[in-house]
Amino acid sequence: MLHPSLAAQLRTIVGDAYFRDDQEALIAHSYDGTPMLQALPDAVIYPASTEQVSAIMKALSAYKVPLVSRGSGSNLCGGTVPVQGGVVMVMHRMNRILELDLENLTATVQPGIITADFIHHIESLGLFYPPDPSSMRISTIGGNIAECSGGLRGLKYGTTKDYVIGLEAVLASGEIIRTGGKLMKDVAGYDLTKLLVGSEGTLAVITEATLKLIPPPKSKMTMLAMYRDLYGAARTVSAIIESKIIPATLEFMDNPTIRVVDDFAKLGLPLDMEAILLIEQDGDPETVTRDIEQIRQICMREQADSIQVAATREEAERLLTARRSAFTALARLRPTTILEDATVPRSKIADMVRRINDISAKYNVTIATFGHAGDGNLHPTATTDARDAEEIHRVEQAFEEIFAAALELGGTITGEHGVGMVKAPFLEWKIGASGVSLMKGIKHVFDPDNLLNPGKVFAKESRKRVVIHHD
């Protein structure tokens, strides 16, 4: 429960309709897209402007009450679960495109705009905003910025951080700051823009973002390569990159994923294949044709069992559907689906997939793997049941070992989902004790009372590294 006079202040700032502390509002903001996590906030607030956000922050910091800012709550790392109570701030009302600057090719938007709505609008003007998280139909640009979302086009075009060039944000004290701007070059001091992107709501509340837009590619081609040998698929990934071709999309699905995808989407995929690569190239028509032909030859050299180049855009869509339905298909197998986010250098994809398979066998849990092979970002996905405490324990052990394996191969514990609560115990494995204390120092400067999204990124205790036995 909030102090009554704080509640009254917050009500005055946004109006009665946009401050709620009834059961319904608290329950409906006690979770995000992460399985098995839930915690009730004390109140929910819906600001309409930067000034309101600033006034809210001033009131909260006077009472030392924590704040979790969020968009649609579709994240998969527990990033917006209010574990320490306090106020959940929903940014949906701040959802406008403030400016489209066609001379500078930038868009300035409020954080609550839905990513897909923004992208559709930009594309209708003949422009291109490449970050395409799979959740784009629900997720907000603000949420994408907070988590530094990726997607299927990350390999060639980069992720959200590569397109955010300016920010307006409210600090824990309520002060409003501006970073960057419509500038392609800017080295005035530390790069606070990049620091805030991916900071998971722990440093400031983002209230406005200036995004870089680019011209869209003129054409696209899509192909599917199928392999009986997992290593053949993996070698193909490295060989494509080595031959200095950067495809727009280079996606991977393993055998368990192929099976569920086909069972669900009835695409007639060959079930005896160990792996499928989905490859898309875009750009000038001549370049695309040349690249796709070269990629086809690489696939053949690496013993692909069959290669299909889509003849039409519809056929290409059908192939992309196969990849996009992976999560959907896996989610129907068992009640609880835990989608993870381990990332390795792209030359290590095959090793990583083997390690994941060995680990899932060792702990007797079902883990299917798919993901963005081209940028080394894999999504090992456990299908399980949250009500089976013993099985969940084995799943946790398996994932712990998977993160350790990723690091051993020179990788990281998360490529695009963020640390949140789920990865917090493992952060130290990646960045070391001094890395953690440096980050905590930065956090302290921005937010000395630890009011912004507390309990995220930094865990109370780091997990001890597991010792991996090789048979």
Next chain:
Amino acid sequence: MTSQANIGKKPQINHTNPLARTLFEKLDYDQLTNCMRCGFCLPACPTFRETGVEPESPRGRIALMKAVADGLMEPDDRFRDQMDHCLGCRACEPVCPADVKYGQLIEQARDAIEDHPVHSIPVKGVRKLFFKGVFPHRKRLKTLGRTLKFYQKSGLQRVARGTGVMRLFPKHLRDMERILPDATGDGVVEQLGTVYPAKGTPIARVALFRGCIMDVMFAGTNVNTVKLLSEAGFEVVIPPEQVCCGALHAHSGEMELARDMARINVRVFKELDVDYIVSNAGGCGALLVEYDHLLHEDEAWKEQAAWFASRVVDISKLLVEHGRLPAFSESAASSTEPVVVTYQDSCHLRNVMRSGTAPRQLISQVANVSFQEMREADRCCGSAGIYNVTQPEMAGQILEHKMENVNATGARYLLTSNPGCLLQMKLGVEQHGCSETMEVKHVVDFLYERMNGRNA
């Protein structure tokens, strides 16, 4: 592995609140658990879209149900209101990765709420009058039809409107009164008998599900349905003992009444030797195809209910997939320009019966028609059974957005596949559209009017 014993079971909670206890008993805990809160349902949900507020979304409503079942919250008035606020359009189901049966959950929640009624006296009265007193009774429906016909034809309607008596009713009811079609006491059986032969060699024998309101307010559409089926090569039987499908009851939480009616219908249709049971109303059809689920706990009926459910098909789908399609000409067009036609989905036809493409295929086969897909045709129009009467504010807001998209098509004809949607679209055209240039029709009536040689 002792924990295996807990799989699929509800947690052990002693609920003290009576409604919480009933919800705990009636809600399918597996389905509540299957919701992984990914949020993919949010953009599909009309009430979330209107409000942008999490509790007004399927994910939010399921979280509320689960919170009650888990003993995390008491089911208060807001909880009841939130369950009522759902249109039941089920647009969330096809987009759900985990395949959560949301429609069943919302019905279970409403069923539980109905066991602990807090309706005001007038609402209680109206519910009792219609759910128990009218819909299940064929004779009373006919009487209602005749009374309405008398009201409409005798001049009483003119008097009522002229004297301003109608102003005593709330605005949304007055609006509805204005767009009601001509009622009749003579349903399809009274007009065509109980058996109607196929033209040419019969392809199959089908039974018509005539509906309750449908046969009073839209008897003409039922008649056209039978004739269209006959043209396409189907012999049609219409069992006169059939009753209301029970959809409005089920959606409002009167599950026992819905089951009673389902049992009657299953018995009546099972006695006939038919290949298909044809529905021409998406809302009815969606419950009919789920009779197997509705009666799945009833050992004596579940097998027959499965027989019934497996035979139910919407007229458009039956015509497209199995019929000998008659030629459709544009006899009514006054110019040589193609007439622009658009289509508003019946949510239940699309999301539950999964037959959204068939009506579009049929419309596209009509000569001299230019089919214009409406933006967000798949989004609920706000009718949703009796939702537009019980939740006029939200329904009105949804309708207003719908009409922006309808008007943008510039269509001469706006077609639908369900009586509720049809009335709502008429209301929309009257209030926000171009009633002079746009006509709202059931797909069946449109097709029938454009059939070559129908008068031969």
